[in-house]
Amino acid sequence: MMKYTRRKFIQATGACAALGTLATVSPRSFGQGAKARVIVIGGGYGGAIAAKYLKMADPSLDIMLIEKNPQYVSCPLSNEVLGGERTLESLTFDYQTLSRNRDIKVVHDTVVEIDAAAHTVKLSGGNQYSYDRLIVSPGIDFRFDKIAGYSAQLAEKIPHAWKAGPQTRLLRQQLEAMPDGGVCYIAAPPNPFRCPPGPYERAAQIALYFKHHKPKSKVIILDAKDRFSKQGLFMQGYKKFYGDMVEWVSGANGGIIEAVDPDNMALIGQVEEYKGDVLNIIPPQKAGKIAFDSGLTNDTGWCPVDQRTFESSQHKDVYVIGDACIAGKMPKSGYAANSQGKVCAAAVAASINGVAPSEPSYVNTCYSIISPEWGISVAAVYHLVNGSIVGVEGAGGLSPMDASAETRAIEAQFARSWFRNITSDMFT
Amino acid sequence: MRKTLYPMLALMTTTLGLWMVTGCSSEITKPTQTEAAQTNEEKPASEPEGVRSPSMLANTCAGCHGTDGASAGEIMPIIGGMEKEYMQLVLEEFKSGERRSTIMGRIAKGYSDSEIKAIASYLAAKPWISSTVKTDPKLVAMGKKIHEGQCKTCHDDGGRVQEDDAPRLAGQWPDYTLHYLNDCRAKGMRCQPRKMGKRVSKLSDEELRAMAHYYASEK
Numbered sequence: 001m002m003k004y005t006r007r008k009f010i011q012a013t014g015a016c017a018a019l020g021t022l023a024t025v026s027p028r029s030f031g032q033g034a035k036a037r038v039i040v041i042g043g044g045y046g047g048a049i050a051a052k053y054l055k056m057a058d059p060s061l062d063i064m065l066i067e068k069n070p071q072y073v074s075c076p077l078s079n080e081v082l083g084g085e086r087t088l089e090s091l092t093f094d095y096q097t098l099s100r101n102r103d104i105k106v107v108h109d110t111v112v113e114i115d116a117a118a119h120t121v122k123l124s125g126g127n128q129y130s131y132d133r134l135i136v137s138p139g140i141d142f143r144f145d146k147i148a149g150y151s152a153q154l155a156e157k158i159p160h161a162w163k164a165g166p167q168t169r170l171l172r173q174q175l176e177a178m179p180d181g182g183v184c185y186i187a188a189p190p191n192p193f194r195c196p197p198g199p200y201e202r203a204a205q206i207a208l209y210f211k212h213h214k215p216k217s218k219v220i221i222l223d224a225k226d227r228f229s230k231q232g233l234f235m236q237g238y239k240k241f242y243g244d245m246v247e248w249v250s251g252a253n254g255g256i257i258e259a260v261d262p263d264n265m266a267l268i269g270q271v272e273e274y275k276g277d278v279l280n281i282i283p284p285q286k287a288g289k290i291a292f293d294s295g296l297t298n299d300t301g302w303c304p305v306d307q308r309t310f311e312s313s314q315h316k317d318v319y320v321i322g323d324a325c326i327a328g329k330m331p332k333s334g335y336a337a338n339s340q341g342k343v344c345a346a347a348v349a350a351s352i353n354g355v356a357p358s359e360p361s362y363v364n365t366c367y368s369i370i371s372p373e374w375g376i377s378v379a380a381v382y383h384l385v386n387g388s389i390v391g392v393e394g395a396g397g398l399s400p401m402d403a404s405a406e407t408r409a410i411e412a413q414f415a416r417s418w419f420r421n422i423t424s425d426m427f428t
Numbered sequence: 429m430r431k432t433l434y435p436m437l438a439l440m441t442t443t444l445g446l447w448m449v450t451g452c453s454s455e456i457t458k459p460t461q462t463e464a465a466q467t468n469e470e471k472p473a474s475e476p477e478g479v480r481s482p483s484m485l486a487n488t489c490a491g492c493h494g495t496d497g498a499s500a501g502e503i504m505p506i507i508g509g510m511e512k513e514y515m516q517l518v519l520e521e522f523k524s525g526e527r528r529s530t531i532m533g534r535i536a537k538g539y540s541d542s543e544i545k546a547i548a549s550y551l552a553a554k555p556w557i558s559s560t561v562k563t564d565p566k567l568v569a570m571g572k573k574i575h576e577g578q579c580k581t582c583h584d585d586g587g588r589v590q591e592d593d594a595p596r597l598a599g600q601w602p603d604y605t606l607h608y609l610n611d612c613r614a615k616g617m618r619c620q621p622r623k624m625g626k627r628v629s630k631l632s633d634e635e636l637r638a639m640a641h642y643y644a645s646e647k
Contacts, residue, residue: 379531399530418492420500422491
């Protein structure tokens with residue numbers, strides 16, 4: 001149980017003093033008269049949920065969500081854009097309903113600085129805001145330096161498409177422009193990375209497009225790893241729907257990519273060079289930039305947190321959720337971020353109200369669509385044991401290998417309905 | 429949790445006092461973290477020590493079933509506002525494997541019986557929000573006839589009435605109702621209750637679709 005120490009008392013009064021001067025810092029009325037001010041940075045699967053559930057937990061809190069983009073494009077299901085089953089528009093959301101329904105102030109700007117000692121954030125537009133608690137949900141950033149020759153600039157031509165949006169569209173256009181009989185290479189990253197089954201679902205969706213439009217073409221996954229999420233189910237699905245159109249090269253068999261040669265459209269492996277018609281490099285990853293800039297990461301490149309509350313191990317009153325944080329056995333997935341956002345919201349509300357955080361409960365569910373009528377899933381229920389998030393024994397697991405076609409079809413339907421519901425959980 | 433409530437209240441009082449001393453808050457509301465599952469189970473040492481509250485548990489459902497169980501569609505059933513004991517029974521059946529599922533069995537195994545009860549209680553207390561789906565009037569009329577002839581003894585008032593052995597059907601997403609009916613028909617006499625299994629197994633594909641549309645039309 002949290003103790004209200006003398007130090008906290010000073011912090012509380014300090015925060016109040018800051019409140020009095022807020023009007024001079026910013027014209028906005030953020031925080032005036034509220035019990036406490038909470039700022040959430042990042043409006044994705046983690047941040048939007050944390051903001052909403054915090055307001056649900058305690059309506060007297062003043063909550064500001066700072067998100068760079070006025071529109072959000074979902075990564076989950078964006079592989080279906082490559083397969084031709086879905087438009088990017090169907091994955092695009094704005095924040096107006098969330099803001100109106102839940103009384104959350106949404107600011108579209110970029111945070112350039114977090115001053116954890118002063119409890120302030122500074123925005124690129126010049127505004128500065130004080131907070132009592134800060135929740136950071138910055139997502140991922142890329143380690144371009146791990147693949148020689150690759151960069152954010154080159155990604156505009158040879159896309160990673162690992163943040164849904166223009167690059168997803170670009171990759172689709174490149175597949176459309178490719179001649180039949182061509183090869184698309186996907187360079188899959190080492191662990192840990194956002195959406196562990198994602199590269200393999202992507203291969204299936206690209207193969208789906210090829211099957212309909214370019215049946216002599218191939219998609220080849222060059223993997224930094226020797227095994228991957230839902231591997232048995234993916235390999236089974238590839239074989240069933242796409243025969244030898246999909247190939248997977250493990251790290252041990254030469255899948256590790258060290259460089260890119262854009263002039264020759266080649267990926268340089270440890271042993272071989274792979275010359276392709278379309279290249280999709282999903283680089284190794286790390287926590288989003290603001291986490292690095294504000295000292296929330298450790299030497300792993302991710303953010304250590306108290307896994308009960310998601311409070312940063314490195315900065316008090318700052319919480320990190322979603323792909324950027326180190327969350328025990330939980331994968332870096334949209335559902336995991338959603339679940340962490342709720343646990344964190346409850347912990348922040350408890351902290352502000354001076355009570356102990358509730359015992360946490362977390363869930364992850366990830367669907368992958370191999371073909372429009374063939375879905376597979378992995379699920380887990382987690383709890384906290386000795387400070388670490390671990391799966392509840394006997395629960396969770398994969399779709400069975402021997403499931404009927406009918407079951408796979410239902411799972412594909414569930415995948416799409418999951419998307420409807422998790423995005424409605426975020427944006428309404 | 430009862431035991432820890434008093435120290436919590438004491439702390440809250442302290443906190444409120446401090447806020448008032450500092451005078452920076454114009455509005456003080458009650459803390460919200462006071463819900464708790466009621467359980468007396470003993471847990472092995474590798475298990476968490478604390479009790480997971482009903483909201484903490486039930487919020488994990490919302491990623492698939494919508495905020496407070498108000499599903500946004502299409503094959504995900506609405507579970508907010510569902511009869512408590514019925515929901516508890518269904519979750520227990522998922523957990524034991526007695527009720528067939530693609531994913532709910534894997535998930536339900538992650539909760540103790542008292543946690544399942546807490547989840548059911550929490551979601552049952554939420555409002556039922558009917559789907560907004562458009563229905564086909566022809567199918568609705570056909571479904572209504574079947575309902576009146578064969579279903580309404582248990583699913584009265586257009587499927588609005590809920591009992592511990594009969595869920596609300598009115599306003600449910602038709603894709604889900606159809607999914608359930610298909611499953612029931614495939615099981616035939618093994619579909620529980622048997623009299624429902626017997627009746628559903630005689631219905632055609634179109635008649636099942638009609639049932640789904642009819643119940644969706646009853647908000």
